[in-house]
Amino acid sequence: MGSGSDAFLSPAKSHLLSQAHGTILDIGAGHGSSFKYLSLDKLTRVIALEPNEHMHPKIRAAATEALFAADQVEITSLPIERILEKYPAGSVDVVYCNLVLCSVTDPELAVRNAHALLKPGGKLMFLEHVRAEDAEGQEKQDWISRYWCWFFDGCRLNRPTDRWVRGLEWAEIDMKPLTPEEERGTYFWHVQGVCTK
Ligand SMILES: C[S@@+](CC[C@H](N)C(=O)[O-])C[C@H]1O[C@@H](n2cnc3c(N)ncnc32)[C@H](O)[C@@H]1O
Structure with a gap:
């Protein structure tokens, strides 16, 4: 589903990630699809967090294709729930996540850790699908979520x-x-956010 969702979210990713500067940590980097949106001249360091080690060569390839130097990019297998074991609180300028918090094991700890990692003034940038705002959408999501997660790697709508x-x-x-007119009353409700600490 990577390329389909990348196409749908491409304008929003581009808008968010073009503002990223300094050190960015990408939670659940997947295939490394964020690299093509990052500004090489604004970033000093990219930390790609991806527990699925089969993805690591793809992340490295995406970084190279986007002209990042090998020593600018760190790839780590730690889940976001354990990130503070390796990276200190207040050490990152931007934490980014795209379609990840729907499937992490402990999403509330994940967002607390994302917040803790940021320096004062740092930004959490995210594109996620979340609980719908409207009753019809909520009802649909609650119904399908128990089946959906079996087929989509633990994803909760x-x-x-x-x-x-x-x-x-x-x-x-x-x-x-992101697209409230199209998504109201459906299974999906995507939100785009930038939160500054
Ligand atoms: C739907 S994919 C999104 C990948 C990528 N962000 C993108 O937009 O193409 C979700 C990713 O989150 C990763 N993931 C799952 N649990 C995680 C956790 N606890 N911490 C960090 N990443 C996690 C998965 O391995 C998977 O690569």
Whole structure:
């Protein structure tokens, strides 16, 4: 599904990631699809967090294709729930995640760790599908979620990830639904957010 979702989310990814600077940590980097949106001249270091080690060669290839130097890019297998074992709190300028928090084991710990990793003024940038705003969408999500997660690697359609993110301490929150007209009453509700610590 990687290339289909990349095409759908491409304008939003481009908008978010073109602002990334300094050190960025990409939670659940997958195939490394974020590299082509990153500005080489603004970034000093990219940490790609990906527990599935089969993806690591693809991430490395995407980084090379985007002209990042090998020593600018670290790939780690740690899940976001354990990230503070390796990277200290307050050490990262941008934490980014795209379609990841729907399937991590402990999403509330994941967002707390993302927040902890950021320096003051650092930004959490995310594109995620979350619990729908409308009753019809919520009902559909609750019904399908118990089956959906078997077929899509533990993905839960009805997680209120945006609410958990809002519950943390931010200096500024800029969060909005991506395509509300198209998605109202459906199984999906995508949100785009930039939260500044
Ligand atoms: C749907 S894919 C999205 C990949 C990529 N972000 C993209 O947009 O193409 C979700 C990714 O999250 C990773 N993942 C799952 N649990 C994780 C965790 N606890 N911490 C970090 N990454 C995780 C999976 O291995 C998978 O590569």
